[in-house]
Amino acid sequence: MPDALRQFKADVFQxxxxxxxxxxxxxxxxxxxxxxxIIEKLELEQANASQHLAVLRAKQIVVSRREGxxxxxxxxxxxxxxxxxxMRRYFQSHVEDSLSxxxxxxxxxxxxxxxx
Amino acid sequence: MPDALRQFKADVFQxxxxxxxxxxxxxxxxxxxxxxxIIEKLELEQANASQHLAVLRAKQIVVSRREGxxxxxxxxxxxxxxxxxxMRRYFQSHVEDSLSxxxxxxxxxxxxxxxx
DNA sequence: TTCGTATATTCGATATATCGAATATACGAA
DNA sequence: TTCGTATATTCGATATATCGAATATACGAA
Numbered sequence: 001m002p003d004a005l006r007q008f009k010a011d012v013f014q015x016x017x018x019x020x021x022x023x024x025x026x027x028x029x030x031x032x033x034x035x036x037x038i039i040e041k042l043e044l045e046q047a048n049a050s051q052h053l054a055v056l057r058a059k060q061i062v063v064s065r066r067e068g069x070x071x072x073x074x075x076x077x078x079x080x081x082x083x084x085x086x087m088r089r090y091f092q093s094h095v096e097d098s099l100s101x102x103x104x105x106x107x108x109x110x111x112x113x114x115x116x
Numbered sequence: 117m118p119d120a121l122r123q124f125k126a127d128v129f130q131x132x133x134x135x136x137x138x139x140x141x142x143x144x145x146x147x148x149x150x151x152x153x154i155i156e157k158l159e160l161e162q163a164n165a166s167q168h169l170a171v172l173r174a175k176q177i178v179v180s181r182r183e184g185x186x187x188x189x190x191x192x193x194x195x196x197x198x199x200x201x202x203m204r205r206y207f208q209s210h211v212e213d214s215l216s217x218x219x220x221x222x223x224x225x226x227x228x229x230x231x232x
Numbered sequence: 233t234t235c236g237t238a239t240a241t242t243c244g245a246t247a248t249a250t251c252g253a254a255t256a257t258a259c260g261a262a
Numbered sequence: 263t264t265c266g267t268a269t270a271t272t273c274g275a276t277a278t279a280t281c282g283a284a285t286a287t288a289c290g291a292a
Contacts, residue, residue, distance in 0.1 A: 006135040009203060010248060013138075017130035018280085024119040030225075048281065053264095060210075067288060069238050075256050077207040086202055087125060090195040149271060164251065166270050171249095185259060185268050227235085 015059035021052050022084075024073075025061065029081055034067075051090035052089065131175035136160065137168050138200075142179065142187075145197055148190035150183075 020099060023042050023095060027033060033041075039049045054060040064078045075081060129195060132138060143149060149157075155165045158202050169189060174180040179192045 003135065005207065006138050008137050009207065010133050010135045012203070012206075013129045014133035017126050017133045019119065019126045022125050022129075023121050036237095039239095043275095045282070046239075047283075051280080054240075066288080069236095071239060077206060077210065079202060079209065083199055083202050083206070086195060086199050087128070087238095088197070090128075090193060091121065091125065093193065093195065116250085130249095145252075152267095161252070163271085164272095166291095169252080170270075182258080185266095187258095187269060219272075 011059055013062070015055055015061050018052065018055075021056055024049075024052060024082065025075060025080065027045070027075060028062070028075045029084075032065075032072045034070040034072050036070060038073065065074075073076065118185075127175055128177070131171055131177050134168065134171075137172055138162070140165075140168060140172065141191060141196065141200065144178070144189060144191045145200075148181075148184040148188045150188050152186060154216065 016025065016031070024038055027038055027041055032077075035049065035053060038044070038053075039046060042049070053062065053064075056073075057064060060076055061075050061080060064071050064073050066072075132141065136158070140154055143154055143157055151169060154160070154169075155162060158165070160168075169178065169180075172189075173180060173230065176192055177196060178189050180187050180189050182188075
């Protein structure tokens with residue numbers, strides 16, 4: 001695979017590599033929503049939400065259209081939803097591992113905190 | 117979805133959000149390989165490859181086993197290959213967009229370079 | 233025009249990721 | 263033991279991402 005294409009793939013993963021942005025894409029799973037609704041649903045800071053939406057727009061994960069005062073967002077390609085679905089299955093088949101990993105991370109964080 | 121789980125998903129995407137690591141996972145598509153072979157195939161610096169493998173290990177994308185002098189790596193769960201496959205379809209259906217986006221980025225880089 | 237609401241952008245501070253160079257570790261063979 | 267090969271880790275420098283606060287922009291209504 002050409003390098004440029006790999007870089008492009010990496011960029012898409014990068015775009016999804018933040019909990020808030022995953023939450024946004026999931027919120028848009030069933031169709032478009034105005035930015036304000038996304039902000040409400042996910043309880044985000046307005047500026048922060050806008051920044052994350054900008055990242056998703058830049059990487060073309062999401063498209064937007066203005067309607068009067070509002071800007072509606074939608075996932076550009078349903079294939080991305082499919083990616084998230086496969087990911088969901090991945091997580092389900094590893095909940096146990098995932099949870100114990102999470103616990104480990106938490107423990108590490110705590111002992112680090114204590115050490116300081 | 118609980119926050120911790122979203123963080124975990126983000127971490128997996130983060131693990132894949134680098135061209136070298138995508139290349140590594142793709143190299144392992146058809147089965148395990150020793151680190152040395154990965155390094156050769158992808159023409160990586162030894163230290164750099166080891167660092168990226170460490171990231172993939174930490175996020176459990178990949179598992180390793182030692183055999184004598186060598187360490188063999190394999191993708192832990194075939195579902196991840198499936199994720200990459202769906203991604204592949206995604207890219208195929210957007211090659212045109214992707215390429216023009218790439219060109220744009222290149223152009224921007226060049227004009228930035230010229231401006232300096 | 234001017235105002236209010238919705239959204240985007242910029243800025244500076246901080247955290248995180250990446251890299252190459254140097255060094256450390258693990259293991260088999262002599 | 264000691265050496266060679268394969269691999270991992272640490273370090274310091276640099277680039278990139280994230281955040282909240284402040285500010286800018288877009289648009290409809292008055």
